[in-house]
Amino acid sequence: MKDFKILEIKQNVFDDNNRQADELREQLKKEKTFLLNLMSSPGSGKTTTLTRTIQALKDEFRIGIMEADIDSDVDAKTIAETGVKVIQLHTGGMCHLDADMTKQGLEGLGTQEIDLAILENVGNLVCPAEFDTGAIKNAMILSVPEGDDKPLKYPLMFSIVDVLLINKIDVLEYFDFDLEACKERVKKLNPNVKIIAISARTGEGLEEWADWLRTTVKEWKEKED
Amino acid sequence: MHELSVLFEIVKQVELVAKKNEVEHIETLILQIGELSSMIPHYMKKLYPAAIEGTILADSRLEIEVIPANGLCKDCRQVFNLIKEKGTCPTCQSKSFELLSGKEFMIKEILCS
Ligand SMILES: Nc1nc2c(ncn2[C@@H]2O[C@H](COP(=O)(O)OP(=O)(O)OP(=O)(O)O)[C@@H](O)[C@H]2O)c(=O)[nH]1
Ligand SMILES: [Mg+2]
Ligand SMILES: [Zn+2]
Numbered sequence: 001m002k003d004f005k006i007l008e009i010k011q012n013v014f015d016d017n018n019r020q021a022d023e024l025r026e027q028l029k030k031e032k033t034f035l036l037n038l039m040s041s042p043g044s045g046k047t048t049t050l051t052r053t054i055q056a057l058k059d060e061f062r063i064g065i066m067e068a069d070i071d072s073d074v075d076a077k078t079i080a081e082t083g084v085k086v087i088q089l090h091t092g093g094m095c096h097l098d099a100d101m102t103k104q105g106l107e108g109l110g111t112q113e114i115d116l117a118i119l120e121n122v123g124n125l126v127c128p129a130e131f132d133t134g135a136i137k138n139a140m141i142l143s144v145p146e147g148d149d150k151p152l153k154y155p156l157m158f159s160i161v162d163v164l165l166i167n168k169i170d171v172l173e174y175f176d177f178d179l180e181a182c183k184e185r186v187k188k189l190n191p192n193v194k195i196i197a198i199s200a201r202t203g204e205g206l207e208e209w210a211d212w213l214r215t216t217v218k219e220w221k222e223k224e225d
Numbered sequence: 226m227h228e229l230s231v232l233f234e235i236v237k238q239v240e241l242v243a244k245k246n247e248v249e250h251i252e253t254l255i256l257q258i259g260e261l262s263s264m265i266p267h268y269m270k271k272l273y274p275a276a277i278e279g280t281i282l283a284d285s286r287l288e289i290e291v292i293p294a295n296g297l298c299k300d301c302r303q304v305f306n307l308i309k310e311k312g313t314c315p316t317c318q319s320k321s322f323e324l325l326s327g328k329e330f331m332i333k334e335i336l337c338s
Pocket of ligand 2: 046048120
């Protein structure tokens with residue numbers, strides 16, 4: 001029998017990433033580039049909402065988009081049609097983006113020429129919640145067909161976001177989605193979250209969302225001046 | 226596949242420590258996972274062999290210590306398990322508590338040579 005020694009490590013698995021995320025936020029401050037991390041389940045409407053958001057804000061901000069699909073560039077092509085800068089990140093099959101990958105993505109985007117960078121994270125409600133990307137604000141989309149019980153099933157995600165968009169409200173009547181009950185569940189987990197009901201299809205609520213984003217970016221920039 | 230990407234992250238961190246300490250062979254990796262963490266020990270164990278293939282951890286064993294989700298009752302100071310008691314103090318029925326443990330996700334130590 002061989003002799004083994006014990007090597008104590010005592011290291012929080014997320015520490016490394018959290019540190020890199022803080023460094024990235026510092027860097028973004030200096031470069032005056034606001035980074036929004038957008039998360040959701042697959043198909044809840046991230047790309048459609050982004051397209052609308054770009055249309056609403058592209059005259060005010062120089063926007064750059066990072067698409068983090070696991071292995072396709074369909075979304076990047078859709079976004080490219082809006083005329084803003086977009087890059088495809090390769091997550092190598094990973095189910096989330098960490099701060100290091102986000103930083104590389106931003107380098108690819110070239111932050112000097114970007115005021116507002118938006119990251120479309122991998123479609124998934126678990127992993128992205130646990131890895132801080134270094135974003136200034138975190139947004140999440142929950143769509144009506146997914147059900148109003150999602151806050152109960154994925155509490156971490158709902159508790160870390162700054163803003164929640166409840167999308168596809170144009171189809172509310174076909175689903176037993178209780179909007180008020182859902183909002184209440186989310187507020188219980190996260191009293192400070194901003195909740196906006198939208199339809200990326202009809203455009204309902206998108207003005208309020210664009211206003212929130214515009215104000216948040218401006219306030220952040222002024223704070224750093 | 227949440228657990229798999231997290232395992233890759235762990236392997237990366239252990240490799241760094243091993244290199245720094247001139248470790249040649251790792252027999253066992255010991256993790257501490259809180260009951261409230263989203264990591265499921267059962268899946269971690271299942272995916273472990275795939276995550277360590279071709280790394281310094283190849284052929285090592287994974288051991289997981291589960292840390293209980295304990296709360297301290299703010300009203301009567303009783304310590305109780307939050308999951309078992311569903312967040313309510315078994316002594317005074319209060320729902321207000323301070324979280325003492327259960328959110329950990331730590332690389333505790335390795336047995337190595
Ligand atoms: N009815 C309705 N459909 C919508 C709405 N928003 C998006 N969709 C549809 O939902 C589907 C998925 O939308 P995407 O924008 O591709 O969703 P996504 O979150 O980017 O999807 P992934 O990147 O694949 O995870 C598409 O068929 C959209 O047309 C909405 O507000 N109402
Ligand atoms: Mg998409
Ligand atoms: Zn009590």
